[in-house]
Amino acid sequence: MRNLKRALVAVLVLLLAAIVLFFVLENQQEVSLGLFGWVSPAMPAAVPVLAALIVGLAIGPLLGSYAVMRTRRRIRLQAREAALAGK
Template identity: 70%
Template sequence: MRNFKRALGALFVLLLAAVVLFFVLENQQAVALVLFGWSAPAVPVAVPVIAALVLGLAVGPLLGAYGVQRSKRKIRASARQATMSVN
């Protein structure tokens, strides 16, 4: 069963790599981005799209973890407050 999961994982990674490679090869048109007056050099369309994807994949879990920690703190604070009001 472990070998099957490993093979399935490897197949998924290879399929994902093939899709990314296909995307990059199909989007070779040059584009220059301008943000607040700053102009980036012309790069293929795939570069900013994949950069945005990677940035989102990095920032999303960090924001989720921050939300969980914040919720835990609120629960602890309300539990402490409830025990103080009982005493």
């Protein structure tokens, strides 16, 4: 069963890599982004999109782990209060 999971993960990673490669190869036209008066230099369209993907992949798990830690802390506090109320 463990080997099947590893094989599925490997296939999914390879599929994702192929999709990203295809996206980068198809989006080679130059774009320039502007935000609040600041204009970026011209770069392939895939660069800012992949940068946003990487930032999102980094921030998402951080926010998720923060939510889990808050929930665990709340559960421990409630358990302590219940233990003190039971004495």
